[in-house]
Each structure stands twice: as C-alpha cells, then as structure tokens.
Amino acid sequence: MEIFTAPQELRDYLRGRSGIGFVPTMGALHQGHASLIARARSECPMVVVSIFVNPLQFGPGEDLNRYPRSPEMDWQLCRAGGADVLFCPTAETLALSASMTQVVPPLSMTSVLCGRSRPGHFTGVSTIVVKLLEIVHPQRVYLGQKDGQQVAILRRVLADLHLEVDLRVCPTVRLPSGLAMSSRNQYLSAAELAIAPELYKGLQAARVAFDRGTMDPAKLIEAVQLHVAQFPALTVDYVELVDAISLSPLTELSLTTGILAILAIAAKIGSTRLIDNLLLPYASPT
Amino acid sequence: MEIFTAPQELRDYLRGRSGIGFVPTMGALHQGHASLIARARSECPMVVVSIFVNPLQFGPGEDLNRYPRSPEMDWQLCRAGGADVLFCPTAETLALSASMTQVVPPLSMTSVLCGRSRPGHFTGVSTIVVKLLEIVHPQRVYLGQKDGQQVAILRRVLADLHLEVDLRVCPTVRLPSGLAMSSRNQYLSAAELAIAPELYKGLQAARVAFDRGTMDPAKLIEAVQLHVAQFPALTVDYVELVDAISLSPLTELSLTTGILAILAIAAKIGSTRLIDNLLLPYASPT
Numbered sequence: 001m002e003i004f005t006a007p008q009e010l011r012d013y014l015r016g017r018s019g020i021g022f023v024p025t026m027g028a029l030h031q032g033h034a035s036l037i038a039r040a041r042s043e044c045p046m047v048v049v050s051i052f053v054n055p056l057q058f059g060p061g062e063d064l065n066r067y068p069r070s071p072e073m074d075w076q077l078c079r080a081g082g083a084d085v086l087f088c089p090t091a092e093t094l095a096l097s098a099s100m101t102q103v104v105p106p107l108s109m110t111s112v113l114c115g116r117s118r119p120g121h122f123t124g125v126s127t128i129v130v131k132l133l134e135i136v137h138p139q140r141v142y143l144g145q146k147d148g149q150q151v152a153i154l155r156r157v158l159a160d161l162h163l164e165v166d167l168r169v170c171p172t173v174r175l176p177s178g179l180a181m182s183s184r185n186q187y188l189s190a191a192e193l194a195i196a197p198e199l200y201k202g203l204q205a206a207r208v209a210f211d212r213g214t215m216d217p218a219k220l221i222e223a224v225q226l227h228v229a230q231f232p233a234l235t236v237d238y239v240e241l242v243d244a245i246s247l248s249p250l251t252e253l254s255l256t257t258g259i260l261a262i263l264a265i266a267a268k269i270g271s272t273r274l275i276d277n278l279l280l281p282y283a284s285p286t
Numbered sequence: 287m288e289i290f291t292a293p294q295e296l297r298d299y300l301r302g303r304s305g306i307g308f309v310p311t312m313g314a315l316h317q318g319h320a321s322l323i324a325r326a327r328s329e330c331p332m333v334v335v336s337i338f339v340n341p342l343q344f345g346p347g348e349d350l351n352r353y354p355r356s357p358e359m360d361w362q363l364c365r366a367g368g369a370d371v372l373f374c375p376t377a378e379t380l381a382l383s384a385s386m387t388q389v390v391p392p393l394s395m396t397s398v399l400c401g402r403s404r405p406g407h408f409t410g411v412s413t414i415v416v417k418l419l420e421i422v423h424p425q426r427v428y429l430g431q432k433d434g435q436q437v438a439i440l441r442r443v444l445a446d447l448h449l450e451v452d453l454r455v456c457p458t459v460r461l462p463s464g465l466a467m468s469s470r471n472q473y474l475s476a477a478e479l480a481i482a483p484e485l486y487k488g489l490q491a492a493r494v495a496f497d498r499g500t501m502d503p504a505k506l507i508e509a510v511q512l513h514v515a516q517f518p519a520l521t522v523d524y525v526e527l528v529d530a531i532s533l534s535p536l537t538e539l540s541l542t543t544g545i546l547a548i549l550a551i552a553a554k555i556g557s558t559r560l561i562d563n564l565l566l567p568y569a570s571p572t
Contacts, residue, residue, distance in 0.1 A: 101442060104389075
C-alpha cells in the first residue's frame with residue numbers, strides 16, 4: 001500500500017490509471033469504513049482511501065480538536081481491506097484557508113436536518129470532496145448511507161458541477177445493539193453507549209408502524225419521538241422525514257409514487273451528537 | 287468542425303482525447319476571441335470553443351436579454367480559426383437553475399473592482415466555468431487579459447479546487463483607436479464609439495507617468511481620472527490599482543518587488559458599461 005501526503009505526488013502516481021474507487025474518510029476508521037473499502041475493492045482495480053480531518057466542515061465550538069485520530073490503526077485497517085493507496089493530506093498540502101473558494105450546495109438542502117444546527121458544515125464537506133475528487137479523479141466514490149444528508153447533497157453537487165464520477169452509497173453498518181457505527185461513538189461513556197442504540201430503536205418503531213400501514217409522516221415522526229422520549233439522557237435535535245433525493249420535507253408517503261424517503265434523527269447524549277436514519281419505503285440505495 | 291449542444295455527447299466525443307485547448311465564450315465573437323482561438327490552435331492538437339450566454343453571471347437589471355447574439359457569424363469565425371469542436375449548450379442541457387450548487391470565489395476578490403457593482407457576477411462566472419471544465423476536461427483554457435478580474439479569480443478558483451488545467455492568458459486585442467475589443471461595443475452609437483477609446487487613453491496617461499517614474503498608486507489613479515474627467519459622456523465607476531494575482535488594492539508600487547499590478551477602469555457611456563485595464567510593471571501575462 002502506497003501512502004501519499006502531497007496532492008501532486010498522488011496525482012502523478014495515479015496518472016493514466018482508470019477504474020479508481022475512492023473512499024474519502026476523516027479517519028478513526030471502523031467497520032462502516034471497512035465496508036466501503038470492501039465494496040470498492042470488489043468493484044475497482046485500484047482503491048484509494050483518503051484520511052483527512054477536514055477543518056472546513058467543523059463549526060466554531062464543534063469537536064475539531066478532539067475528533068478521534070488513530071492513524072496507525074487506520075493504516076492497518078486500510079491495508080487489511082486491500083486498499084492500494086492511502087492519501088493523508090494536510091491542511092497545508094491542500095492549501096486550505098478560511099478565505100478560499102467554496103462549493104456551496106443548494107440552500108434548500110443545507111438548511112434542513114443537520115444543516116440547521118451546523119451552518120457551513122455541508123459547504124465545508126462539498127468543498128473538500130470536490131478538491132479530493134479533482135486530485136484523485138476516481139471512477140467511483142463510496143459513501144455511507146448513515147450520512148444520508150451528506151449523500152443527497154454530494155449527489156446534487158456532483159450533478160450540478162458535472163463531475164463525472166459514479167456515487168456508490170453503502171448501507172449503514174451497525175453494532176449488534178443496532179447502534180450505527182460512527183467515529184464519534186468513541187466519545188460515549190459505558191452508560192451513554194447503553195442508551196445510544198435507542199436512536200435506532202426509535203427509527204425501528206416508526207418502521208414497524210410503517211409496515212403496519214401508517215403512511216402519515218407526522219405519525220411516523222411521532223413514533224420515533226415517543227420512543228426516544230422515554231430516555232431523558234437523549235436530547236433530540238430533530239426527527240424529520242424528507243425526500244431522499246431533494247431533502248424536501250414530505251407531507252405524505254405513498255408506496256405507489258416510488259418516493260424514497262429518509263426518516264432521520266439527530267440527538268445528543270451528554271456532549272456527543274449522534275445521527276441515524278432509515279430509508280422508507282424499502283428501496284435500497286444504489 | 288463538429289457542433290454539440292448536449293454535454294454528454296460532447297463528453298463522449300472527447301473521451302480519451304488529450305491536449306484539448308478550450309476557449310469558453312459568450313458568443314458575439316470578435317478579434318479578441320479569434321486571438322484566443324488562434325493561440326489554442328497553435329498550442330493544442332484539439333481546440334474546443336464554447337458559446338453560451340451564461341444567465342448566472344448577469345444580475346437583475348443587467349443586459350442578459352439584449353446581450354448580442356450572432357450564432358452564424360460566430361460559427362464562421364470558429365471554423366475560420368480552425369476550431370475542431372463548437373459546444374453550444376443551453377440552460378436546459380446544462381441543467382442551470384437559480385437554486386443550484388454555486389462555486390463561490392474568495393470574497394476579497396469579488397468585492398473589489400467590478401464585483402462592487404455586480405454582486406454575484408463572479409460566482410456565476412466561476413460556477414459556469416467549473417461546469418464547462420468538467421465537461422470538456424481541457425489541458426489548457428484560454429482567457430483574455432481584458433477581463434483582468436475574471437482571470438485572477440478563475441486562476442484562484444482553479445488552484446483552490448485543484449482543477450488540473452493550465453490557464454493561458456492572452457493580451458487584450460484593441461481597435462486602432464485603442465478601444466479594447468468587447469462584444470458590448472456593439473451597443474455604442476457612433477458618437478459613443480468616438481468617446482470609448484478615452485478609457486484606454488486614460489490608462490495610457492498613467493502609463494506615461496509610470497514610465498517617467500511615478501510609483502505612487504494614488505498619483506497613477508489620478509492621472510487616469512484627470513484624463514477621463516475631460517469627457518462628460520463618461521461616467522466612471524472605478525479606477526483602481528490592484529495586485530494582479532490577489533486583487534488586493536496596492537498602496538505602493540516597486541519595480542524591485544516584482545509585483546504585477548492591474549490598473550483597471552470601468553465606466554459607463556450612456557447605458558453601456560465598459561471595462562479596460564493595463565498591467566504594470568511591464569510583465570507579460572503567461
């Protein structure tokens with residue numbers, strides 16, 4: 001496995017290669033990332049993983065400085081997963097600055113869900129992802145459905161700017177408890193870790209109601225809220241049901257219109273903010 | 287010469303081609319554009335010209351609807367100039383909308399010179415140019431120094447987003463009177479056309495002062511202002527001296543520091559807004 005920190009050296013190494021599969025990450029890799037690398041490995045002759053804790057996507061007061069970093073374990077996971085190239089740039093090699101050019105996604109997509117409490121977050125994500133794509137020039141880029149809003153926004157950014165890359169979305173990987181894998185799970189105490197799966201169980205409560213025929217978004221949202229309200233350690237930021245492509249809030253669900261909806265939740269446990277989501281109806285992300 | 291309107295068809299046609307030289311234009315082509323095409327022809331095995339009057343870069347109340355359009359003459363000029371491909375997309379084929387993803391250049395570069403009276407203009411320019419570059423994937427892109435602020439901003443956008451394309455800047459082409467070639471010159475009446483060259487003559491007055499040793503930006507600016515003030519038909523929007531790369535206003539000029547400065551002017555004649563600029567010291571744009 002080759003390791004690069006300089007964009008130009010990576011670019012020179014990759015020049016002329018086709019069929020690159022790219023997995024952009026912020027490190028602190030877990031089995032969710034491993035599943036992205038495995039899918040890329042199975043579909044692409046060359047797999048590039050990037051590890052970069054992107055300061056552009058953290059707001060003031062957010063957890064940029066304490067975001068978990070485990071470079072050696074990350075390298076091991078990438079090597080074991082069969083990655084060909086690890087790209088570990090720095091803010092310096094990427095020439096990041098607060099005053100640089102920004103890729104600003106549609107406001108309608110960044111002002112909902114997590115965007116409401118994280119202004120600038122998705123602009124920071126979009127800007128870094130476009131930069132990385134311009135350096136790596138992959139044929140396919142792999143993202144996890146756990147970050148459902150990020151997936152929808154990046155799909156739109158790639159289309160809007162005509163970036164020629166195939167976006168592959170992989171299912172959320174969960175612990176046996178149902179808790180979605182997240183680098184931020186490391187922040188949780190044992191007691192908090194016992195409560196965290198209730199986000200998923202709340203979403204499941206709505207799915208059960210949905211399976212039994214409840215199609216009213218307000219009722220589905222309420223099912224989640226009623227579940228998580230039983231746990232005072234959870235402070236809910238939002239529970240929303242939105243179109244999976246446009247992120248527009250949905251006022252009705254129909255099995256016949258073919259809408260793919262995201263039922264999404266964000267909540268704090270102590271000082272840790274967690275997110276999770278389910279896709280409804282049961283169409284699998286491509 | 288092949289003509290395309292659909293981005294995907296053009297992309298398919300160009301796939302696998304290297305050494306593409308790209309000249310993005312808004313049509314109403316003149317000898318300035320011809321000089322860009324000629325330079326591309328001399329440097330690149332394949333030359334692509336795009337013609338698209340980009341609505342994203344026109345503000346409300348600007349001249350989008352009356353912007354000159356001369357498709358047949360444009361095609362003739364491109365064919366005569368040896369272009370291999372003409373790309374004439376539409377707002378529909380480019381999937382433009384007011385709510386789409388935007389490429390926003392640094393505020394420090396868009397809030398000076400023309401940016402002050404044209405909010406959003408350079409975001410519109412940057413967004414469309416990134417889209418076109420993603421479709422065409424040229425090795426070199428050709429721009430005219432007449433749009434000095436546009437050149438500086440796009441150079442920065444390309445660097446910030448790691449777009450791998452060589453920016454080639456060509457000198458401003460002028461009429462014998464000194465008037466810089468511009469599609470908007472078509473708006474001028476005969477009387478206005480007689481006054482328009484005074485923008486350039488004002489810049490030249492500053493250059494004469496500079497050649498005689500005047501290094502104080504305020505004095506150089508004043509030299510331009512004193513000249514154009516003689517013509518009441520000219521309403522000056524700005525005369526500014528800025529760093530050619532950062533567009534920061536300059537408080538001093540030095541031949542030894544190697545600063546390349548732009549002395550720029552914008553003025554209205556009747557309802558027509560014209561711009562021009564000179565590079566000081568005499569370093570040629572690359």
